[in-house]
Amino acid sequence: MSEVKPGLIARLKRNRMFTQAAAYISGNFLQQAVGFIMLLVWAGYLTREDYGITNTLAAYAAILSVFLGFQLHAATTRFYFDHRENPAELERFVGSVWIIR
Numbered sequence: 001m002s003e004v005k006p007g008l009i010a011r012l013k014r015n016r017m018f019t020q021a022a023a024y025i026s027g028n029f030l031q032q033a034v035g036f037i038m039l040l041v042w043a044g045y046l047t048r049e050d051y052g053i054t055n056t057l058a059a060y061a062a063i064l065s066v067f068l069g070f071q072l073h074a075a076t077t078r079f080y081f082d083h084r085e086n087p088a089e090l091e092r093f094v095g096s097v098w099i100i101r
Contacts (some may be wrong), residue, residue, distance in 0.1 A: 068100070070100070072097050076093075076097050077095055
């Protein structure tokens with residue numbers, strides 16, 4: 001096996017991108033783990049009819065997210081540069097996007 005160079009771990013810990021990536025990956029893993037654990041909890045709690053209702057609501061939520069999303073993250077990125085000279089207008093625009101989402 002290859003040997004880790006001394007100080008490599010210390011440099012990685014100081015690297016901002018590495019620490020932010022580690023936080024993002026940890027959060028993503030935690031989200032997936034909670035979802036799996038909740039699956040086990042719900043499996044013992046819900047009846048067959050409740051599963052049907054839950055799946056119907058999940059399907060509606062998936063369809064609505066397509067229409068309500070409207071690619072707002074892309075619009076925010078584009079219009080940021082149009083409004084960056086006017087902070088009040090930028091704040092109003094971003095606030096509107098957050099309300100819609």
